[in-house]
Amino acid sequence: MTLETKNSVFVELGNFLSQFSEHNTIKKSDVLMNDFFFEDFVNLIQLSQSHNGWYTPEQVYFAIQSWANALTKANLDQWLSNYTTINDQRTPKTVALILAGNIPLVGFHDFLSVLITGNSVLVKTSSNDQHLLPFLAKYLIAIDESLADRITFVEGKLEHFDTVIATGSNNTARYFEYYFKDKPSIIRKNRNSVAVLDGTESKEQLLALGEDIFRYFGLGCRNVSKLFVPKGYKFDSFFEAIFAYQDVIHYEKYANNYDYNKAVFLMSDFKLLDNGFLTIKEDTSYASPISSVFYEFYENIDEIRERLASDTEQIQCIVSNNLIENSINFGQTQLPHLWNYADNVDTISFLLIT
Known part of the structure; x- marks a missing residue:
């Protein structure tokens, strides 16, 4: 299969996904295999929250639209133009993927990267996200039957693979590093x-x-789980702006986390700022619990630049108004381009040389 053919398959998937949005799902006449997949995907989206309580239709639709916008010919061409050897003939490898399930379709980029480089994929999904990716895989196979021999989902032990990409917590990462020590691997930890x-x-x-x-x-x-703010910063404008997100507290799982984490903080006599649906707490850690954001004051922005540079392995994204080199704009963290790699590890380059 040529790169152009592989690209066209994923462009068709992007066209399929483009039909589904929270307020305007419309069946298009030019989408391949639509009669076989459209209604089933609508039903799956509506059932997603029963499979994972955090996968509300709103969040699933957002993930779907993000991938619909990413999977265009222009984006795929721009992404893959950086790799001069991607068209070279090589022996296909079987790449095992151990996926997270914290957000919908979080492992799709790895899945795409393996297939677009001509390799086969052996997927172990998270128990929290067992339905969306297999459905999209079925759609891809319906578009190109040759993919049936290159996509496998497994529930038990991973066997007969050459390379592995695994995502988990810092604790599971230590297990992965030991278990896969004899295989080329990308092991992703908490960030x-x-x-x-x-x-x-x-x-x-x-x-x-x-x-x-x-x-x-x-x-x-x-x-974003942590804010760095100048000494003396007043949070009034911040709280006023984010009030638009107040409805999040009406979601039971979020509200339960808010009540629990707030109670834990208060019992520990921590000083909090609270607006009724988000607590913010002064803390040096990067990882805050759900419904809370940590913050630190700074006096010199250069100190923050040095701190973030030294802690780069703990950080996924930095948001700022051009205060930090390579930071991204506000509101863009969950809209990465195809060429924005998790942990800044170039998955395509890894797959081309292993």
């Missing part, structure tokens, strides 16, 4: 994202920061 503010942010930017905090209920490694 968090931060925002660096200087007090000049507009209301629109702070509103967008709310998207970085609350999208997927804060469960993703790209969600």
Whole structure:
């Protein structure tokens, strides 16, 4: 299968996904195999929350639309143009994927990367996300039957593979590193994202920061869980801007976390700022619990730049108004491009040389 053919298959998938949105799902006449898959996918989206309580239709639709926007010919061409050897003939490898399930379709980029490089994929899904990716795999196979021999999902022990990409917590990563020590591997650990503010942010930017905090209920490694603010910073404007996200507290699982974590903080006599659906706490850690964001004051922005540079292995994204090199704009953490790799590890390059 040529690269152009592989690209076209995923463009068709993007076209299929483009039909589904929270407020405007419309069946298109030009989508391949639509009569066999459209209604079933609508039903699966509506059932997703019964499979995983955090997968509300709103969050699943957001993930689907993000991938629909990413899987265009222009984006695929731009992404893959960076790899001069991707068209070279090589012996296909079987790549085992151990996926997380914290947010919908979180492992799709690895899945895409394996197939687009001409390899076969052996997938062990998370118990929290066992339905969405297998459904999309069935659609891809319906578009190109040759993929049936290159996509396998397993429930038990992973066997007969050449390379592995595994995502988990810091604890499971140690297990992965030992268990797969004889295989080429990418092992992903816990990471968090931060925002660096200087007090000049507009209301629109702070509103967008709310998207970085609350999208997927804060469960993703790209969600902002820590704020760096200048000494003396007043949080009034921040709280005013994010009030637009107040409805998150009406979701039971989030509300339970809010009540529990707030109670734990208060029993420990921690000083909190609280607006009724988010607590913020001064803390040096990067990883805050659901419904809470940590913050630290700074006096010199250069100190923060040095701190973040030294802690790069703990950080997934940095959001700022160009205060930090290579930071991204407010509201964009959950909208990565195809060429924005998790943990800044180039998956395509890894797959081409192993």
